[in-house]
Amino acid sequence: MTCGSKRVQRTEVSVRLRHGRTVRGVEADVCVACGERYFDLEAMHGLEAGSAENR
């Protein structure tokens, strides 16, 4: 953790992608001290799927 805090909370967040698309319901570990979000591998894959979705 960049701020040094080890206290994180598992939370569902909305993530704004570069293209302006927003992916909701992504599970992330949110630092209770600074609010920074950490995504695990599964969440990252979900984001990639969301950003690649262009049918």
Ligand SMILES: [Zn+2]
């Ligand atoms: Zn932090």
